[in-house]
Amino acid sequence: MKIAVGLKAHSGWAALVSIAAPDGVAQVVERRRIELVQPDDVDWAKAPYHAAEGLEPADARDVVKRGIQSARRLAVRELRAILARADEARHQIAACAVLTAPPMPDWSVEQILSVHFRMHQAEGVLFRDSLARATEACGVKLVAIVEKELPEVAERALATPRSGLAKRIAALGEGIGAPWAKDQKDAALAALVALCRGVD
Numbered sequence: 001m002k003i004a005v006g007l008k009a010h011s012g013w014a015a016l017v018s019i020a021a022p023d024g025v026a027q028v029v030e031r032r033r034i035e036l037v038q039p040d041d042v043d044w045a046k047a048p049y050h051a052a053e054g055l056e057p058a059d060a061r062d063v064v065k066r067g068i069q070s071a072r073r074l075a076v077r078e079l080r081a082i083l084a085r086a087d088e089a090r091h092q093i094a095a096c097a098v099l100t101a102p103p104m105p106d107w108s109v110e111q112i113l114s115v116h117f118r119m120h121q122a123e124g125v126l127f128r129d130s131l132a133r134a135t136e137a138c139g140v141k142l143v144a145i146v147e148k149e150l151p152e153v154a155e156r157a158l159a160t161p162r163s164g165l166a167k168r169i170a171a172l173g174e175g176i177g178a179p180w181a182k183d184q185k186d187a188a189l190a191a192l193v194a195l196c197r198g199v200d
Contacts, residue, residue: 004198006096007096017188026172034078044063050119061109072134075131075134076137079138095194098144107122141198147186168192
């Protein structure tokens with residue numbers, strides 16, 4: 001089957017939902033949590049800008065750099081694992097939707113660390129950006145959707161009003177058990193959009 005993957009990132013992890021639609025009927029192929037930090041590094045790597053706060057500039061830049069490199073490396077590892085599972089099940093990934101954050105200005109580490117809100121903003125972008133980069137690095141079609149714009153994007157792509165989309169996503173979760181909360185629902189909706197675009 002052709003499938004599409006939807007990913008919704010948080011600090012250090014992401015919700016993954018894969019969707020197929022054989023004969024036009026959507027179904028969940030996979031649902032899981034993927035980790036974007038190593039267990040031994042979780043105290044700092046899930047929030048590297050916060051971990052860098054108060055350090056000397058060179059040390060702060062090093063912590064942030066290591067955090068970004070780690071997130072990107074682990075995102076590639078997880079995307080490769082997704083591809084391997086799909087291949088083993090004889091599925092073809094048509095596209096991968098990553099829910100993204102609005103782009104940030106091209107601030108330096110020092111500029112980000114000087115304003116606490118910017119630190120949260122940068123960490124919000126970090127893991128989303130790592131997943132998007134990994135998708136492209138693995139040769140999968142990327143469908144980047146700004147998270148706040150997902151309802152409008154889905155309405156247009158799927159030609160369905162929000163109320164209908166909510167019912168459709170709720171129905172997808174029936175029978176597969178918990179968790180089927182906002183993270184999984186958003187990832188599933190993004191995957192439906194990606195499936196629609198991936199088979200165009």
